[in-house]
Structure formats: structure tokens, C-alpha cells
Amino acid sequence: RSASAPASGRGSPGWAALVALTRFDVRSVIRSPSFLVLLGLAVSNSVIALWYAGDDFFSITLPVTRILVNALSSEFTIIPLMIAAYYAGELVWRDRERRIDQIVDATPAPDWVFVLPKIVAITLVMFAMALVSMLAAIGIQAIKGYYNFEIANYFSWFLLPWTITLTQYAVLVVFIQ
Numbered sequence: 001r002s003a004s005a006p007a008s009g010r011g012s013p014g015w016a017a018l019v020a021l022t023r024f025d026v027r028s029v030i031r032s033p034s035f036l037v038l039l040g041l042a043v044s045n046s047v048i049a050l051w052y053a054g055d056d057f058f059s060i061t062l063p064v065t066r067i068l069v070n071a072l073s074s075e076f077t078i079i080p081l082m083i084a085a086y087y088a089g090e091l092v093w094r095d096r097e098r099r100i101d102q103i104v105d106a107t108p109a110p111d112w113v114f115v116l117p118k119i120v121a122i123t124l125v126m127f128a129m130a131l132v133s134m135l136a137a138i139g140i141q142a143i144k145g146y147y148n149f150e151i152a153n154y155f156s157w158f159l160l161p162w163t164i165t166l167t168q169y170a171v172l173v174v175f176i177q
Helices: 013-030 033-051 065-075 078-097 101-105 112-143 151-176
Strands: none
Touching: 013 078, 013 112, 033 065, 033 078, 033 112, 065 112, 065 151, 078 112, 078 151, 112 151
8 A cells, every 4th residue: 555545444534524424414314303294295196196197087007117206206306305305405405504604624635535425315315216116116016916027127128227317416406505
């Protein structure tokens, strides 16, 4: 090991701080009581939309993956944005309420080390909600007697595109805060 390498072995000191702050922010979000409430809200909204997906007054369709993914995509739009805005406010203003924002500004670490963990924490929380909604869709399929789940399609049609969108939401709301 060279003399200039940090003791943590993760590369630059900024990356070690990034990992530590991300872990701290994710834990604080997941341990908050509002996380379970918002997760329940997202799941209940998804289950209601998924139960009636594809049905109309004249026919009842099988809960195939493409119909449920379409229902998830249409119903899972405003709630993630509200959740992202809520947690961005919580994470950004937590530092200001505890008056450590000025101490953070005086540290030798780069600015992105203190912003990126908040974005990653919000993205992970919203990803967890999207994943739970996807599992709810699979559960609805099983309850309705349709067992061709097509997990790969859920990931490629819903989870991957939504993760990109949710990351953009997280960047937007942290930037606004």
C-alpha cells in the first residue's frame, strides 16, 4: 500500500464518507415511522389498481403481466413524487435543524459527498416501494389463479424504467430543497 492511500482501502476519502453517509441516511429513513405508513399507502394504492386492472363492465381479463405493469405504471406516478419530496425535506432539513450544516460546510470533503447520500437514500426508499408494488402485482396474479408471473418482464418493463425515473425524482427534489 502506498503512503497516500487511505486507511479504509476504498479509494479516496470521499468514497468512504459517501458510503458511511448513505448508510446513515438510509437507516434514518427506514427506521422512521412514516416509512411504514407511506409503504402501506403505496401498497394499498397498487393493490386497488391491480385488482381491477383490465376489467371493464363487459368482460373480465386474465391478470397477465403486461396489463398489471400498465396498471402499476399509471397508478404509481404521484405517490413516489410525494414520497421523494417528503424525504428530501426530512433529510435536508434534519442537518439544518440540528445545526450541523455549517460544520459540514467546513469539512475538507467535496460537496457531492453530502448530497449524493440523500439522493441514494431517497432512490432506495422509492425502489423498495416499487419492489413491494411489483410483489403485490405477483400476489394479485396468484390470488386470481394466473401463475405465469414473468418476473423478467416485471423487471424490464416496470422496475428498471421506474428506477431510472425514481432516481430523477430524487435528484429533482433534493435540488429543490
